[in-house]
Amino acid sequence: MSDMSINASGLRRDETMERMRLLGLSSPALILVLVIMVIPVGWLFYVSFIGADGQFSLENYERMIKRKSYMRIFYTTFQISLLTTGLCILIGYPLAYFMSQLPQRIANLCLITVLLPFWTSLLVRTYAWLVLLQKRGLVNDWAMSLGLWDEPIKMVHNMTGTLIGMVHIMLPFLILPVYGAMRAIDRDYLKAAANLGASPRRAFWTVFFPLSTPGVFAGALMVFVLCLGFFVTPAVLGGGKVIMVSMKIVSNIELFVNWGAASALGVVLMLLTVAVLWIASRFLNLEKMAGGGH
Amino acid sequence: MLRWLQSPASDTQITHGQRMWLYVFACIAMILLVLPTLIVIPMSFSDSQYLEFPPETWSTRWYAHYFGSPEWMQATATSLKAALLTMLVATPIGVVAAYGLHASRIGFVRVAFVLLITPMMVPVVLIAIGAFYAYVKLNLLYTLTGLVLAHTVLALPLVLIVTGSALKGYDMNQEMAARSLGAPRWKAFLTVTLPQIRFAVVTSALLSFLTSFDEVVIAMFISGGDNPTLTRNMFNALRDQIDPTIASISTIMIVITSLMMIFAQIFGRGASDK
Numbered sequence: 001m002s003d004m005s006i007n008a009s010g011l012r013r014d015e016t017m018e019r020m021r022l023l024g025l026s027s028p029a030l031i032l033v034l035v036i037m038v039i040p041v042g043w044l045f046y047v048s049f050i051g052a053d054g055q056f057s058l059e060n061y062e063r064m065i066k067r068k069s070y071m072r073i074f075y076t077t078f079q080i081s082l083l084t085t086g087l088c089i090l091i092g093y094p095l096a097y098f099m100s101q102l103p104q105r106i107a108n109l110c111l112i113t114v115l116l117p118f119w120t121s122l123l124v125r126t127y128a129w130l131v132l133l134q135k136r137g138l139v140n141d142w143a144m145s146l147g148l149w150d151e152p153i154k155m156v157h158n159m160t161g162t163l164i165g166m167v168h169i170m171l172p173f174l175i176l177p178v179y180g181a182m183r184a185i186d187r188d189y190l191k192a193a194a195n196l197g198a199s200p201r202r203a204f205w206t207v208f209f210p211l212s213t214p215g216v217f218a219g220a221l222m223v224f225v226l227c228l229g230f231f232v233t234p235a236v237l238g239g240g241k242v243i244m245v246s247m248k249i250v251s252n253i254e255l256f257v258n259w260g261a262a263s264a265l266g267v268v269l270m271l272l273t274v275a276v277l278w279i280a281s282r283f284l285n286l287e288k289m290a291g292g293g294h
Numbered sequence: 295m296l297r298w299l300q301s302p303a304s305d306t307q308i309t310h311g312q313r314m315w316l317y318v319f320a321c322i323a324m325i326l327l328v329l330p331t332l333i334v335i336p337m338s339f340s341d342s343q344y345l346e347f348p349p350e351t352w353s354t355r356w357y358a359h360y361f362g363s364p365e366w367m368q369a370t371a372t373s374l375k376a377a378l379l380t381m382l383v384a385t386p387i388g389v390v391a392a393y394g395l396h397a398s399r400i401g402f403v404r405v406a407f408v409l410l411i412t413p414m415m416v417p418v419v420l421i422a423i424g425a426f427y428a429y430v431k432l433n434l435l436y437t438l439t440g441l442v443l444a445h446t447v448l449a450l451p452l453v454l455i456v457t458g459s460a461l462k463g464y465d466m467n468q469e470m471a472a473r474s475l476g477a478p479r480w481k482a483f484l485t486v487t488l489p490q491i492r493f494a495v496v497t498s499a500l501l502s503f504l505t506s507f508d509e510v511v512i513a514m515f516i517s518g519g520d521n522p523t524l525t526r527n528m529f530n531a532l533r534d535q536i537d538p539t540i541a542s543i544s545t546i547m548i549v550i551t552s553l554m555m556i557f558a559q560i561f562g563r564g565a566s567d568k
Contacts, residue, residue, distance in 0.1 A: 025394025026406055029387045036447045040424030098320035113324040119551045120331050121508045123528050124544040128330040138347050190305040200308035229417030232510050236532050246419040266420040
């Protein structure tokens with residue numbers, strides 16, 4: 001009896017040791033993330049509470065509340081993120097639905113049109129829009145020759161250009177999860193609905209749409225969070241007229257060398273992101289989304 | 295044709311005609327997704343400063359300008375080196391970490407997993423200025439090593455997620471069988487597990503490469519001096535004016551990514567045929 005219990009505890013100890021060793025395999029990755037990201041970001045958090053005189057102060061945060069320009073930047077950031085997410089749903093949902101209705105082989109071909117931009121460099125796509133939307137660009141040329149408008153319209157270096165570019169860049173992030181969710185829906189439910197006399201519209205809204213919402217939530221969340229911290233596209237297509245939080249952080253460092261102000265903005269941006277993810281996690285299984293994302 | 299329009303299109307008995315709008319909308323959306331990127335290719339062969347489409351006179355002068363410029367060539371070399379090294383560092387570290395977290399089932403695993411995927415959630419600007427500050431202290435600013443380490447941190451979450459989900463679909467008992475037949479753990483992993491998750495590993499490697507190759511914001515802060523990356527130079531050029539040389543560089547980048555996509559597809563098919 002005592003032999004057996006010694007044996008069992010020994011085995012358990014061995015197993016724990018083995019699990020610790022396995023966990024140790026992740027240490028190079030963990031150390032790298034700690035040294036390159038966690039510690040420096042933690043230091044920025046600390047710097048955000050240091051005033052211009054080198055003492056502890058909340059002036060970096062007070063500035064954000066008091067100055068109208070800062071409030072406007074946050075407003076712009078939310079506005080762009082919400083608009084981009086909304087437009088992505090409006091365009092992406094029908095497209096994903098269309099592809100989910102096709103036979104697998106043809107759907108895979110259509111998916112290439114989503115994956116090609118997904119894999120193409122962000123900078124290249126932003127540049128493409130810059131070229132297309134400029135005053136002497138292709139969009140103006142074609143629209144004028146078709147008689148849609150007479151004068152070249154300014155579509156870049158402003159909000160319009162920023163939104164067009166951002167929606168184009170974010171669309172695949174919405175379409176892929178929505179498409180995945182739609183493919184997973186059992187078609188028999190729709191057959192049953194039709195059988196029971198539901199009109200096509202009713203079958204769609206009461207059966208198909210509710211089943212596809214987890215994919216929509218996942219995609220919309222991804223798009224919204226990515227938009228909050230976006231830099232490249234608004235910086236190029238906004239032409240300095242559209243200022244988002246991340247752009248203000250960069251100019252605080254590059255132009256004003258004000259680490260306190262930049263850090264405070266960064267901390268708020270990160271907290272906003274975490275808050276959005278936290279609220280979302282109460283409704284969705286984020287870990288499943290991260291683990292299942294292929 | 296008319297019969298097709300009136301035939302049911304789905305299980306809900308809606309007809310093709312009734313949802314014609316969906317087909318038209320989807321086609322326009324797909325064209326808009328692909329066209330802006332692809333149209334850069336013919337434009338890059340235009341002779342004009344203003345990148346006409348279709349080009350009135352064709353020329354390869356922007357390519358000549360790109361290949362003839364030592365700055366662009368140096369930046370391209372830096373980007374390729376950084377991307378290749380990021381791939382070579384992030385893939386093994388990430389795969390080993392994913393395996394460790396998958397096999398070890400103690401409570402700390404969740405914390406470690408969340409920590410390793412945070413770089414995906416923290417705004418990249420914040421990572422960039424944090425790394426900038428850290429590199430001043432560590433003397434890594436404007437070095438290739440520093441760039442590779444920072445890009446590796448960005449690539450790790452992708453490696454972890456892709457490889458991790460492949461491991462979830464893999465039956466670990468196969469490895470147990472190999473070990474009970476006397477193979478040490480590392481050998482069981484290399485000869486039994488790794489070949490079966492190889493598609494995920496290849497995908498991880500390609501994603502790591504592209505993460506680094508496309509990255510702009512971090513490179514803006516910590517690459518420079520003698521080692522600016524291609525994207526950093528492109529971004530700076532875009533802020534000033536529309537330089538047609540960038541159209542030629544974009545075309546080359548599109549070709550590179552398309553080749554990688556095809557490569558991934560071929561590998562993917564190989565794995566699923568099995």
